[in-house]
Amino acid sequence: xxxxxxxxxxxxxxxxxxxxxxxxxxxxxxxxxxxxxxxxxxxxxxxxxxxxxxxxxxxxxxxxxxxxxxxxxxxxxxxxxxxxxxxxxxxxxxxxxxxxxxxxxxxxxxxxxxxxxxxxxxxxxxxxxxxxxxxxxxxxxxxxxxxxxxxxxxxxxxxxxx
Amino acid sequence: xxxxxxxxxxxxxxxxxxxxxxxxxxxxxxxxxxxxxxxxxxxxxxxxxxxxxxxxxxxxxxxxxxxxxxxxxxxxxxxxxxxxxxxxxxxxxxxxxxxxxxxxxxxxxxxxxxxxxxxxxxxxxxxxxxxxxxxxxxxxxxxxxxxxxxxxxxxxxxxxxxxxxxxxxxxxxxxxxxxxxxxxxxxxxxxxxxxxxxxxxxxxxxxxxxxx
Numbered sequence: 001x002x003x004x005x006x007x008x009x010x011x012x013x014x015x016x017x018x019x020x021x022x023x024x025x026x027x028x029x030x031x032x033x034x035x036x037x038x039x040x041x042x043x044x045x046x047x048x049x050x051x052x053x054x055x056x057x058x059x060x061x062x063x064x065x066x067x068x069x070x071x072x073x074x075x076x077x078x079x080x081x082x083x084x085x086x087x088x089x090x091x092x093x094x095x096x097x098x099x100x101x102x103x104x105x106x107x108x109x110x111x112x113x114x115x116x117x118x119x120x121x122x123x124x125x126x127x128x129x130x131x132x133x134x135x136x137x138x139x140x141x142x143x144x145x146x147x148x149x150x151x152x153x154x155x156x157x158x159x160x161x162x
Numbered sequence: 163x164x165x166x167x168x169x170x171x172x173x174x175x176x177x178x179x180x181x182x183x184x185x186x187x188x189x190x191x192x193x194x195x196x197x198x199x200x201x202x203x204x205x206x207x208x209x210x211x212x213x214x215x216x217x218x219x220x221x222x223x224x225x226x227x228x229x230x231x232x233x234x235x236x237x238x239x240x241x242x243x244x245x246x247x248x249x250x251x252x253x254x255x256x257x258x259x260x261x262x263x264x265x266x267x268x269x270x271x272x273x274x275x276x277x278x279x280x281x282x283x284x285x286x287x288x289x290x291x292x293x294x295x296x297x298x299x300x301x302x303x304x305x306x307x308x309x310x311x312x313x314x315x316x317x318x319x320x321x322x323x324x325x326x327x328x329x330x331x332x333x334x335x336x337x338x339x340x341x342x343x344x345x346x347x348x349x350x351x352x353x354x355x356x357x358x359x360x361x362x363x364x365x366x367x368x369x370x371x372x373x374x
Contacts, residue, residue, distance in 0.1 A: 008215030009317070009324060010332070024224035025317025028325055048214070048321075048328045057331050096322055097232045097310040109325050138318020140225055155227055155271065155314055 001144050007031075010063040012045040012072045014079060015145055022142045026092035028110035030065070030117050030133070033089040033143045033150055034072055034126065036081035042145040043072040043081075049109070050116030065116035073124065086126045089150045089162060090117055091141045093133040110134070130162035178374050179335065179365075180209040185299060186292040187356050193291035197284070198258045211333045217320050220336060221246060221355060224317035227271045231285030232310045232322060235293070238302035238367055241360035243293065244323055245285050249273075249313060251354065256280045271313060278311055285309040292356060300371040326359045335359070 002018035009029060015021055021044035023031050032045040045068045049055065052064035061067035073083060093114035095107055114133045121128050132139065132152050140153040152160050195202040210220065218224040229252040231245045247255075249271050256277050273281065286309050297304045312319055327334040336357055360368060 009217070009321075010214045010328065025218060025315035025321075027314070027318035027321030029321050048325050055329055060332055063328055063332075094318070096312050096314065096319060097230075136312075138315040138321075140315065153225075 001146060004142065007044045007046050009046055010048050010060055012043065012062045012068060012075070014041065014043040014072070014075050016041055016079065017145045020142060020144050022140070024140045026139045026141065027094055027096045028092070028113065030090055030092040030110075030113040031139075031141045032065075032069060032072070032117055032121075033141075034069075034076060034081075034086050035089070035143075035145070035148055036076065036085050037087065037148060038082070038085055039080045040145050040148075041076050041079045041081040042143060043076045044141075044143060045069060045072045047113060047117070050112045065113060065120055069117070069120045069124065069126075073126070084125060087129045087148075088121050088126050089130045089143070090114070090128065091132045091139050091150065091152055091162075093117075094138065095134070095136050096138070098136065132160065132162055175369060175374060176209075178369060178372055182296055182299065182368070183209055183356070183358065185295050186358065189295035190288045190292040190356065193287050194284075197287055198255070200258070210336045212336055213333060214324055214328070217324055217334050217336065218317035221316050221320070222248075224315060226316045227313060228316045228319055229273075229281060230312045230314070230319035230322075231282060231289070232312070233285065233289045234307035235304055235360070235364075236307070237305040239296075239304050239360050239364040241358070241364055242323060242326055243289050243306070243359070244319075244357040245288055245354060246316075246319065246357070247354040252281050253277070255284055259284065273313060282309040282311050285311070288354075292358075296368075300368055302367060302371055323357050323359045326361075330361075 001020040004020040004022050005013050005015050007013045007023040017040035023046045029048050034043045047065050047068045048063050050065050052058040052067045061071045093110040095110050137154050142151040149161050227249055229247050229249050233243045235241045259280055293304045293306055
């Protein structure tokens with residue numbers, strides 16, 4: 001892997017082979033990797049919320065599943081990616097805090113983020129090939145544009161690759 | 163609709179929120195001091211308006227393991243309150259609280275049931291004192307949920323308040339306070355961070371209750 005580009009919260013970045021993309025400590029947020037296996041053009045979005053149309057202050061497109069995935073796809077197409085070839089890998093969307101079975105809006109945002117992400121991907125005809133979502137722990141993800149593998153690192157757990 | 167825009171707050175509004183944070187943190191620290199039966203010095207509280215990318219790094223690195231205690235607010239003010247500390251600090255507090263009989267588990271980032279329940283109780287008392295002082299000041303009712311505990315990467319824990327703020331803007335209002343326990347000595351500083359995140363409508367209630 002070449003240089004590893006860091007993507008912050010509510011942010012998106014693209015790269016080409018041999019570089020990589022990473023985002024640190026995904027909790028309820030979702031990390032969406034889009035990848036064109038032919039040109040190896042890759043993109044990573046770190047989204048926070050499912051739906052931009054329900055929020056008044058929505059100028060930052062990378063904050064939302066709906067606008068963020070569309071924007072990432074557009075940027076990648078300019079770099080030579082073809083939308084029909086794109087595949088997606090997603091991680092995150094955990095429920096970081098809970099008590100008993102009591103869930104409310106704030107607690108369940110992770111699940112909603114994952115659901116919204118899948119809906120948008122399906123609508124755009126992008127195939128979801130792998131995911132590591134839900135449960136109750138944070139994840140750091142590192143994507144390698146050379147191999148197309150997504151490495152996931154968590155506290156007190158073995159690294160895994162999807 | 164709310165009258166408050168976090169990106170465009172008047173200095174008066176900002177000062178009032180900062181002062182509320184200061185008073186809350188002051189009372190919480192007094193409660194901590196009584197609980198530990200030792201003198202706890204409080205640092206000058208700082209209020210920062212941060213971008214999402216800056217938030218996790220204020221407390222350390224994104225992947226640093228932190229102990230987070232989360233409480234939900236309801237009543238007149240909806241939102242969340244969070245108390246964050248280093249796992250070492252949490253172990254220290256538990257040990258103090260139990261008079262050295264806390265049977266600390268050896269691993270740095272894992273907590274047994276006794277420790278977890280002690281930490282949640284600490285969170286309960288601290289948050290209770292913080293919120294009680296805000297309630298008295300504003301004459302608003304602030305009810306609070308039972309505390310929830312998580313030990314994980316700082317960035318993952320801070321997702322929760324960040325997402326709350328994400329609904330209203332692109333910045334997070336952080337009230338940070340450092341403690342120093344004289345008995346413990348320098349290398350084992352008792353240090354923590356408070357984060358109070360009211361829903362946008364609640365800002366209006368808080369500010370108008372104070373005539374701002």
